[in-house]
Amino acid sequence: MKRDFLNISDLKKDEILQIIDYAIKLKKGNVQDQSLKGKSIGLIFMKPSTRTRLSFEVGVYQMGGQPIYIQGSSTQMSRGEEIKDTGRVMARYLDGIVIRTYSHKEVEDLSRYFDKPVINALTDYLHPCQILADLQTIYERFGKVENIKVAFVGDGNNVANTWLIAGGLIGFNVSVATPEGFEPSGKAVHEALKLAQETGASIEVTNDPVEAVKDADVVYTDVWVSMGQENEKEKKELFKEFTVNRHLLSHASKNAIVMHCLPAHKGEEISEEIFEEFADVIFDEAENRLHAQKALMSLLFK
Ligand code: CP
Ligand code: NVA
Numbered sequence: 206m207k208r209d210f211l212n213i214s215d216l217k218k219d220e221i222l223q224i225i226d227y228a229i230k231l232k233k234g235n236v237q238d239q240s241l242k243g244k245s246i247g248l249i250f251m252k253p254s255t256r257t258r259l260s261f262e263v264g265v266y267q268m269g270g271q272p273i274y275i276q277g278s279s280t281q282m283s284r285g286e287e288i289k290d291t292g293r294v295m296a297r298y299l300d301g302i303v304i305r306t307y308s309h310k311e312v313e314d315l316s317r318y319f320d321k322p323v324i325n326a327l328t329d330y331l332h333p334c335q336i337l338a339d340l341q342t343i344y345e346r347f348g349k350v351e352n353i354k355v356a357f358v359g360d361g362n363n364v365a366n367t368w369l370i371a372g373g374l375i376g377f378n379v380s381v382a383t384p385e386g387f388e389p390s391g392k393a394v395h396e397a398l399k400l401a402q403e404t405g406a407s408i409e410v411t412n413d414p415v416e417a418v419k420d421a422d423v424v425y426t427d428v429w430v431s432m433g434q435e436n437e438k439e440k441k442e443l444f445k446e447f448t449v450n451r452h453l454l455s456h457a458s459k460n461a462i463v464m465h466c467l468p469a470h471k472g473e474e475i476s477e478e479i480f481e482e483f484a485d486v487i488f489d490e491a492e493n494r495l496h497a498q499k500a501l502m503s504l505l506f507k
Contacts, residue, residue: 208505209316211309211325213333213371214396218404220504221375225341225350228493228500240503241270244300250326251277251306252432256467257326257334260494261303268499273299277306292318301506307433322505324498329363329433330390335466336367337501338493340375342486343423345493346462354378354407356421356457358414359447359474361389364427364466369393369408373400378407382417384443414447421457424449425464426474441473450476462486 209215216224230236246265250258258274265272277283282291292315295302301322304312309330316323325333340350347353355372357365361383370393372379379397381389388410397408411417418424426449430437449463463475463483467490471477480487 207321209323209325210333210501210505211312211316211323212331213336213367214374214400215333216504218375221337221340222350224337224497224500224504225344227503228338228341228496229345231499232493232496238499238503239269240506241265241268241300244270244506245273245298246270246301246303246502247273247275247295247299248326249275249277249280249282249302249304249306251282251304252327254305254326256491256494257305260498261326264495264499264502268502270300288314289318291315296320301502322502324501324505327363327432329431330393331367331370332363332466333367334494334498334501335364336371338497339425339464339466339490340371341493341497342464342490343462345489346486347422351376353422354380354420354458355423355425356417356419357381357425357427358417358449358453359383359426359444360429360431361387361410362427362431364425365389366393368425369397369410370400372406373397373404373408376401376404376406378409380407380409380411380417380421382411382414382447384440384447385412387440387443388412414453415456418453418456422461423464424454424457424461427466428468428470429474444473448472448474448476449479451479454479464490467491 262272296319303324303326305326309328365381366389429444
């Protein structure tokens with residue numbers, strides 16, 4: 206049975222812990238993994254990318270496979286070829302697909318018509334590869350991913366949605382603070398709360414950034430305007446109280462770290478001063494995209 210990674214909850218908690226452990230081994234150079242030897246992996250990007258594209262291209266190559274970058278606008282998809290036909294055609298050539306696009310449903314549809322692994326490289330709804338690498342980064346700093354508090358401050362976007370589900374699944378506390386009207390997806394909150402019944406995680410959504418950050422071990426932020434929402438620029442005025450700066454951070458735990466998935470808009474969601482203070486963590490997150498995704502692919506393509 207093929208396995209996809211469309212949502213962080215497509216993996217079991219134990220598998221996530223195994224991926225973190227294996228990613229750290231790969232990072233240290235303790236193991237070489239050639240699980241993709243002779244395999245061709247299509248990387249479909251309907252939106253821009255720096256980290257995700259590069260980390261998958263390099264990762265597939267390092268695992269002995271052939272990465273094929275496919276810019277969405279250069280394909281017949283951009284001229285309306287149906288996803289169910291695209292999926293069935295690609296299944297004749299490729300061994301796996303990594304896709305970044307707008308609609309999450311489109312990725313689910315692709316998975317139905319492509320009989321090998323599909324990896325979600327970001328949709329408007331979720332960004333699970335990012336959170337996998339971030340969990341590795343948290344593990345490297347705290348030696349655990351359970352019994353911590355992650356505060357996400359800013360827009361209730363794909364990254365916020367994924368944090369909520371990850372917290373429920375693994376069993377750490379998540380508090381998401383957004384301005385009114387910019388809360389995370391109700392569907393993600395629902396899934397997180399359901400998962401949290403098993404793990405005991407606390408899942409909170411608030412409009413008060415100070416409340417969210419209180420006693421947090423990780424203060425996380427992301428852009429206020431996500432890809433595809435560029436017409437929402439005027440909303441920035443409403444986000445003024447949601448900048449991660451020294452004042453906000455003073456409410457977090459004494460040893461709190463600040464994380465950002467990048468790209469950053471300094472002076473908006475994060476002050477330049479705090480960004481630079483936590484640059485080591487933030488660029489480790491970017492590096493860990495490579496290792497965590499290699500560990501993920503090793504599991505999916507077994
Ligand atoms: N964090 C992240 O996904 O970065 P890119 O948009 O550059 O891939
Ligand atoms: N929320 C951002 C994440 C970028 C990696 C976006 O979707 O643009």
